[in-house]
Amino acid sequence: MANTFELIASSTVGSGGAASIDFTSIPSTYTDLCIKVSVRNSSTQDQVIMKVNGSATSLSSRLLYGNGSSAASASLTTGYVGTSVNSSITASVFNNMEIYIPNYAGSSNKSASSDSVMENNGTLSYAVLNAWLWSNTAAITSISLSPDSGNFIQYSTAYLYGVKNA
Amino acid sequence: MAAGSTYTPIATTTLGSAQTTISFTSISGSYTDLVLVLNIAGVSNAGELLRFQVNSDTGSNYSATSLANDGNTAASGRISGSTWAYFGGDNQGVKTGTSLATAQFMNYSNATTYKTVLTRFNQAADSVGSVVNLWRSTSAITSIQVFLNTAKTYTFSSGTTATLYGIQAA
Numbered sequence: 001m002a003n004t005f006e007l008i009a010s011s012t013v014g015s016g017g018a019a020s021i022d023f024t025s026i027p028s029t030y031t032d033l034c035i036k037v038s039v040r041n042s043s044t045q046d047q048v049i050m051k052v053n054g055s056a057t058s059l060s061s062r063l064l065y066g067n068g069s070s071a072a073s074a075s076l077t078t079g080y081v082g083t084s085v086n087s088s089i090t091a092s093v094f095n096n097m098e099i100y101i102p103n104y105a106g107s108s109n110k111s112a113s114s115d116s117v118m119e120n121n122g123t124l125s126y127a128v129l130n131a132w133l134w135s136n137t138a139a140i141t142s143i144s145l146s147p148d149s150g151n152f153i154q155y156s157t158a159y160l161y162g163v164k165n166a
Numbered sequence: 167m168a169a170g171s172t173y174t175p176i177a178t179t180t181l182g183s184a185q186t187t188i189s190f191t192s193i194s195g196s197y198t199d200l201v202l203v204l205n206i207a208g209v210s211n212a213g214e215l216l217r218f219q220v221n222s223d224t225g226s227n228y229s230a231t232s233l234a235n236d237g238n239t240a241a242s243g244r245i246s247g248s249t250w251a252y253f254g255g256d257n258q259g260v261k262t263g264t265s266l267a268t269a270q271f272m273n274y275s276n277a278t279t280y281k282t283v284l285t286r287f288n289q290a291a292d293s294v295g296s297v298v299n300l301w302r303s304t305s306a307i308t309s310i311q312v313f314l315n316t317a318k319t320y321t322f323s324s325g326t327t328a329t330l331y332g333i334q335a336a
Contacts, residue, residue, distance in 0.1 A: 004331070005173040031178075031329065032203065060290040064235035071242075073235030073294075102205040102266060103327055111205065111266040113288040129233070129296055131288030133264065165178040165329040 005034070008160045017042055017151035021158045024142045028105040030162030035143070037097040037116075037158045040085040043150025046118070048097065050081035050132060051144045052110065058135040065128040082116030083126040084147055090120055094156065099132075105139040176200075178329040184210060184321035188312040188328045195275035195306050197332030202269040202310065204253075206260075208323035213259040214314040216267055216287060217250040220307045224249055227302045234287075234295030250316065254287035254295030260314065265289035274307040281307055 008030075011021045026033070039048060051059070059079040065072060082097040097116035104110060112132040119125045145158060174197070177190055193200070206216075219228075229246040236256040253267040266288040274281060283299040301307075312328065314320035
């Protein structure tokens with residue numbers, strides 16, 4: 001029986017940290033992509049940025065987030081895709097994020113839906129819903145995830161899955 | 167022994183022309199949950215919510231609680247006794263550009279519980295939101311109809327894709 005949800009590539013950050021987690025040469029044989037992420041930043045910033053095909057333009061995000069006390073929303077043009085965990089948070093805490101990109105190899109602008117959370121046992125926490133858009137009709141062949149500042153630290157992981165609709 | 171397929175595509179459609187309703191019918195009851203993924207190329211008219219009904223039920227059997235934003239303000243809302251359920255977003259409705267919506271129909275095939283549907287709506291140029299919907303029927307879900315305005319006259323643009331997946335718990 002054919003696999004519908006298939007691992008394409010995985011990445012685990014080593015002891016030196018990593019400026020980004022990159023998936024390259026993504027085959028066009030799937031319908032959608034799903035990335036499951038667990039990362040922590042070395043800096044005091046806590047954003048994860050997603051860029052595709054090496055492009056830093058035509059990116060937009062609309063997010064809704066709660067921090068345990070209030071909810072708020074924002075719009076960004078940096079490629080923001082979700083919340084991470086920064087260096088001020090309790091050790092061993094990493095984020096949890098899923099990014100879903102439908103029709104990544106098609107000829108329409110590329111949308112993504114992402115949910116990310118960071119829980120810190122009663123102190124700062126975030127739950128974020130995010131809509132991400134790359135206003136470009138090119139097929140996605142590479143994806144780069146990076147922190148908005150610093151590096152991803154050791155034990156950060158990301159798994160890229162391909163989803164087939166037939 | 168290799169495990170059987172857990173996440174199975176049931177049906178998929180890509181619109182070759184504008185269409186008012188996207189439907190999945192004769193849905194098999196052999197899965198545990200359903201996942202619907204909509205990649206909307208555009209809509210004919212802005213300003214309407216992205217709605218759905220199940221089993222062609224047009225009665226006042228739907229309710230929902232939502233969380234949404236418009237890039238400036240976060241808001242939560244409720245509807246009850248509604249004739250439709252929906253995917254989320256702010257109350258200004260879908261804009262005409264690209265959008266992405268997903269729905270998870272939990273335990274859709276049992277004949278003992280009301281049906282819960284978790285949805286997400288994403289439109290980077292407009293809003294993002296999440297909704298928990300309830301269909302007050304114990305019937306198994308056998309069809310899904312997605313549409314825009316309640317008169318079902320607004321259209322989804324050509325190039326819009328919709329895929330229904332089945333998830334098996336064992």
